[in-house]
Amino acid sequence: MKILFFYTHNQSFLAAFFKELLLTLQDKGWEVQVFSFKKVGNTFTDPLRIDIKKKQNYLKNTIEVFKAIRKYKPDVVVSNFSYVNQAILSGKLLGVKKNIVWFHTLTEQLSPRKSQVVIKSQFLKYASEIIVNSDYLKTDLIENYSISKDKIFSIPFWSSLENYNSKRERSNKEPLLKIGCPGRIEDVKNQQLIIESLKDFKLHISYGLYIAGSGDNEEFLKSKIQNYNLESKVHFLGVLSIEEMKLYYEEMDIIILPSKFEAFGLVLIEALSMGCPVLVSENFGALTYIKDRKFLNKYSFNPKSSNDLISKLNNIFANEMDSSDYFIDIYLTYFQKKEIIAQVEKVITL
Template sequence: MKIIFFYTYNQSFLSSFFKELSIQLIEGEYDIKIVSLKEKSELLEVAPGLSVQILKKRSKWLNYISIFKLLMSEKPDVVISNFSYVNPAILSGKLLGIKKNIVWFHTVTQALNPSKNQVRIKSIFLKQASEIIVNSESLKGDLEHDYSISKTKIFPIPFWSSLEASHTKSEVFKKKSLIKIGCPGRIEEVKNQQLIIDSLVNVEERISWRLYIAGSGSNEESLRLKVRQLNLEDKVDFLGVLSIDKMKEYYEEIDLIILPSKFEAFGLVLIEALSMGCPVLVSESFGALGYIKDGEFLNKYSFNPHSSVDLSAKLNNVIANKEHSSDYFRNIYTTYFQKEKIIAKVEEVINL
């Protein structure tokens, strides 16, 4: 079965997930080619049997034509697309009679903040997809409610993490004179990093901490200003965007990850942290939490992203009680985000 997979091929964790998924599917005897739009056209051989066809990125309609021509030439049995590739892949597939045209949809409506016209247009294209893969039950509900998509064509499937810990954090917080707190991700208003600052100001005085923020974004200057106003420059470090290798080092060094987003369709950073055995405090808005059925974890380690009081209380409790080692958090990951089961679910959708 020949599959064309449209997504932006780069060094991101999401791209790494799709590349690894493609490699796993090739081992299952699928014929897969990744296609991506960039500034310069080229053909990359990225793994045995897996190539990435880079098409030159042009204007919107010329990109549509490039995608149409590629699909006409390749004659795939299945097309999978996400983000900006969805509309041209769906339209081209319809014109060429490709019956299996799968959309992988990632983003909650709140994050997109679309106009009514944008919702209407996106709804028209999504309804032409044969199936839609989403990352969480909450995103499935989003598509049903906001885009009027039939629930019978929506399939929630989680991600797995491409990271793996090289050693165990033996005793979390034990004999720590300084607690290293991390917050990875884009620095945007919806990512809510300011809540961490407000909460840390109110933690117990006996707790010595330092915050390491990994990422960049449009809200960075505002966040830096808040740090200066609270005289916390010597306690908050802005690390910028880190590579995948540097992110692995980051997770290995950090004692506690805090993820305060106001909303997340899934929240890949959560399962990255869990897979590395990092203790986490996570906003209850993360779609990934819908896959975790461990009541103790959900009660102790999730918080209201609109309440600095709630986060401060959870933070004080986690540091004071020191109940769980890194193995506990890694086991949460391996229990609920098993790669083999995720691959099997993707194959089920492909073969419907």
């Protein structure tokens, strides 16, 4: 069986997930081909066959997608993000029966015009199946795009960092409490909530907030930090590589993830897989897979309320955080790689 997968081949965590998934399918006997657009074209054959074409305008890109499907004659096409409309249209014209969309983004995150939603709805209706990464997204597609629930399958991600797990025990007895906040620095990521909370949060030890990532909201955050005289406590680390993120999670005593909403939230399961304590916005799609009531009650908070975040922080420090093993167990219980791969195989072989 041949599978042609359209995604952007780069150094992102999502690309790392897709690469590991496709390598596993390849080991299981699938003939796997990846197609990607980037600034410069290239071709790789080991360990995956990857065909990279130079990204051009929409029409030329559509022609390249069409040519790829015609060339490789796949039994299954899977596409995501900007490849979806082109892959569905080309697959329809070329008679591909198994044309799957892997959808990642909530409508709230895209803020699309009504016309864009209508157009996307028409394309999605031609998909044979749609994989989403949370029940939040499934509901979104049903309510906003009028997609039948029977063709939508919720499948989580696993963490590409899980093989690096150090299971290091952390202690608040260290002289400096290291608070981490990884992710794009955008309004929706809500880092300002942490800043608002820290100005009123009284700790008996010194602390530092380490923000990993970059984005349009960085200058706004820095102005808030300056207004609250927190310059000595807040540090911007920029974009970190996968290996650097592994070290980052090992260094942090707690990770706070305050996003206003997340379709899934890879950063949560990355932290869990590294055994790092987390406080996470209750609007993370990944939480829909976790059934542990203690975790949900103790380690999630309302991203609209600095008081709730402060309350959860106080509760954790008053009663002590759970061990590294507790967070690893949460990850291994609800995001098992073998089960996720089995779910994907079930969808692509329906």
